[in-house]
Amino acid sequence: MRRRHRIDQARYDRLKRMLVDRERDVVVRLRALRRSLPNEWAELRDPEERGSHRCAEEVDFALVEMTSATATRIHEALARLDRGAGGTCVDCGGAIGTRRLRALPFTDCCLACQQRREAPAAGASTAFGRPAPRPARVAREV
Ligand SMILES: [Zn+2]
Numbered sequence: 331m332r333r334r335h336r337i338d339q340a341r342y343d344r345l346k347r348m349l350v351d352r353e354r355d356v357v358v359r360l361r362a363l364r365r366s367l368p369n370e371w372a373e374l375r376d377p378e379e380r381g382s383h384r385c386a387e388e389v390d391f392a393l394v395e396m397t398s399a400t401a402t403r404i405h406e407a408l409a410r411l412d413r414g415a416g417g418t419c420v421d422c423g424g425a426i427g428t429r430r431l432r433a434l435p436f437t438d439c440c441l442a443c444q445q446r447r448e449a450p451a452a453g454a455s456t457a458f459g460r461p462a463p464r465p466a467r468v469a470r471e472v
Pocket of ligand 1: 419420421422423424439440441442443444
């Protein structure tokens with residue numbers, strides 16, 4: 331079975347499976363996170379009382395937000411895949427590397443374009459002698 335797509339069927343299947351697996355993970359994680367958020371937090375009206383609860387819950391809320399964002403990206407990636415553009419960089423149109431897709435199946439750009447996106451706009455003048463982007467940045471992006 332061949333499709334008139336930019337990616338072949340094997341790659342499509344593999345990517346689809348990765349995305350569906352990842353989606354399942356994210357849904358489970360979101361459900362668990364939402365359950366772990368204390369209901370009383372929303373009921374605390376006293377700012378001082380709220381303050382004491384804040385740190386831990388803020389982390390949870392941030393996690394929920396990040397996980398929701400990941401879910402959205404997975405849905406977008408699945409939509410792109412069904413349009414025949416899965417695993418293709420939206421910036422340069424090139425194929426996204428298999429290793430990158432395995433780590434980030436929902437990514438919409440190749441490594442080179444990702445680095446370009448993360449580089450400051452004035453990157454051209456500061457490109458020399460600058461250290462490579464730190465892994466922490468990439469991790470946050472995930
Ligand atoms: Zn690219």
